[in-house]
Amino acid sequence: xxxxxxxxxxxxxxxxxxxxxxxxxxxxxxxxxxxxxxxxxxxxxxxxxxxxxxxxxxxxxxxxxxxxxxxxxxxxxxxxxxxxxxxxxxxxxxxxxxxxxxxxxxxxxxxxxxxxxxxxxxxxxxxxxxxxxxxxxxxxxxxxxxxxxxxxxxxxxxxx
Amino acid sequence: xxxxxxxxxxxxxxxxxxxxxxxxxxxxxxxxxxxxxxxxxxxxxxxxxxxxxxxxxxxxxxxxxxxxxxxxxxxxxxxxxxxxxxxxxxxxxxxxxxxxxxxxxxxxxxxxxxxxxxxxxxxxxxxxxxxxxxxxxxxxxxxxxxxxxxxxxxxxxxxx
DNA sequence: GATATAGTTGAGCGTAACGCTCGGGTATTT
DNA sequence: AAATACCCGAGCGTTACGCTCAACTATATC
Numbered sequence: 001x002x003x004x005x006x007x008x009x010x011x012x013x014x015x016x017x018x019x020x021x022x023x024x025x026x027x028x029x030x031x032x033x034x035x036x037x038x039x040x041x042x043x044x045x046x047x048x049x050x051x052x053x054x055x056x057x058x059x060x061x062x063x064x065x066x067x068x069x070x071x072x073x074x075x076x077x078x079x080x081x082x083x084x085x086x087x088x089x090x091x092x093x094x095x096x097x098x099x100x101x102x103x104x105x106x107x108x109x110x111x112x113x114x115x116x117x118x119x120x121x122x123x124x125x126x127x128x129x130x131x132x133x134x135x136x137x138x139x140x141x142x143x144x145x146x147x148x149x150x151x152x153x154x155x156x157x158x159x160x
Numbered sequence: 161x162x163x164x165x166x167x168x169x170x171x172x173x174x175x176x177x178x179x180x181x182x183x184x185x186x187x188x189x190x191x192x193x194x195x196x197x198x199x200x201x202x203x204x205x206x207x208x209x210x211x212x213x214x215x216x217x218x219x220x221x222x223x224x225x226x227x228x229x230x231x232x233x234x235x236x237x238x239x240x241x242x243x244x245x246x247x248x249x250x251x252x253x254x255x256x257x258x259x260x261x262x263x264x265x266x267x268x269x270x271x272x273x274x275x276x277x278x279x280x281x282x283x284x285x286x287x288x289x290x291x292x293x294x295x296x297x298x299x300x301x302x303x304x305x306x307x308x309x310x311x312x313x314x315x316x317x318x319x320x
Numbered sequence: 321g322a323t324a325t326a327g328t329t330g331a332g333c334g335t336a337a338c339g340c341t342c343g344g345g346t347a348t349t350t
Numbered sequence: 351a352a353a354t355a356c357c358c359g360a361g362c363g364t365t366a367c368g369c370t371c372a373a374c375t376a377t378a379t380c
Contacts, residue, residue: 001163002163002164003161003162003163003277004162004337004338005338005339006337006338006339008270009339011269011273012269012270015269025355027354027355027356028355028356029355037339038339038340038341040339040340040341040342041339041340041341043356043357043358044339044340044358046356046357047356047357047358050356050357057355057356057357058348058355058356059346059347059348059349059354059355059356059357060347060348060349060350060353060354060355060356061348061349061350061353061354061355062348062349062350062354062355063347063348063349063354063355063356064355064356065356076273085337108293109171109172109175109289109293110168110172112292113171113236113284113289116280116284117163117277117280117281120276120277120280121277124273124276129269129273132268132272133268133269164366164367165367165368166366166367166368169368185326187325187326187327188326188327189326198368198369198370200368200369200370200371201368201369201370203327203328203329204329204368204369206327206328207327207328207329210327210328217326217327217328218326218327218377219325219326219327219328219375219376219377219378220324220325220326220327220376220377220378220379221324221325221326221377221378221379222325222326222377222378222379223325223326223327223376223377223378224326224327225327245366
């Protein structure tokens with residue numbers, strides 16, 4: 001799993017879309033202006049999102065994009081995997097030259113950690129993000145994490 | 161938080177070190193050979209790890225590196241932050257031009273998600289990884305996640 | 321002290337990906 | 351027909367990665 005601003009842009013744009021779910025299709029130009037993302041760049045990202053069936057397009061005047069699934073059915077992992085080409089992480093692609101324990105150490109270590117991170121990102125859906133955002137906008141402080149109770153919200157992780 | 165092979169290499173090398181904790185210092189040349197990482201590249205990585213007080217060096221013949229802290233006191237997040245320069249993720253660095261709700265949407269969204277990912281990576285220590293690895297080597301299947309019970313270990317996430 | 325070991329540092333380099341622009345398309349609506 | 355807005359591919363500057371090379375310094379052993 002690769003974590004970069006590319007995926008962030010995609011998630012941000014999907015959030016923009018998610019908060020207008022049910023309304024008329026949203027034009028990329030609007031998202032571009034609201035989220036300050038280059039229109040041409042958005043077109044590239046949404047091309048990938050569309051090919052991964054995360055969004056559906058409506059052509060012509062009044063057209064735009066809308067979510068192809070429900071808020072609960074789109075996870076952050078889905079979005080990131082759609083726009084970010086995955087990297088193999090284990091230098092021995094498949095099972096090739098993975099004999100001694102040391103190489104398998106690297107192998108298992110990363111597939112395991114990858115799965116953990118992936119599981120986490122998959123557990124966060126657009127619904128979660130939208131709910132969090134709405135709660136924040138109304139000033140109400142809600143439970144942020146559905147899984148555990150850890151909540152170091154600010155402080156040392158400022159410039160993360 | 162940035163997730164790239166650079167951080168992976170660093171964690172892999174730290175794992176190699178962790179599994180020899182308590183023994184004599186480990187030379188980078190050994191790690192290079194075992195983990196198939198370029199020696200010069202390792203030198204760069206360990207320079208950063210040393211400056212972040214994650215490892216200590218012993219010079220001269222018989223020298224090498226050893227962990228500067230206990231296995232429980234080094235998290236994956238520590239390692240990645242040491243070698244990977246953090247990126248700010250929010251295009252409006254601090255609190256500048258963050259007036260309307262839309263921009264703060266982007267802002268809050270990512271600081272929040274970043275914190276979540278960071279919390280997770282910080283919760284995984286070298287101790288966890290070493291224990292997992294030992295359990296795997298002895299063929300015993302142990303509980304992998306200390307927090308929740310999710311355990312999709314293999315399958316669709318192969319080429320993550 | 322000479323020599324070998326092994327950490328320490330800095331400069332640089334090819335490649336690839338990012339983030340983005342440009343210029344054209346094509347479908348749909350009015 | 352004209353306007354809207356999705357679609358698509360080529361390309362481009364910059365940056366970071368992953369790595370090499372070349373030196374230097376500190377320690378240990380003989």
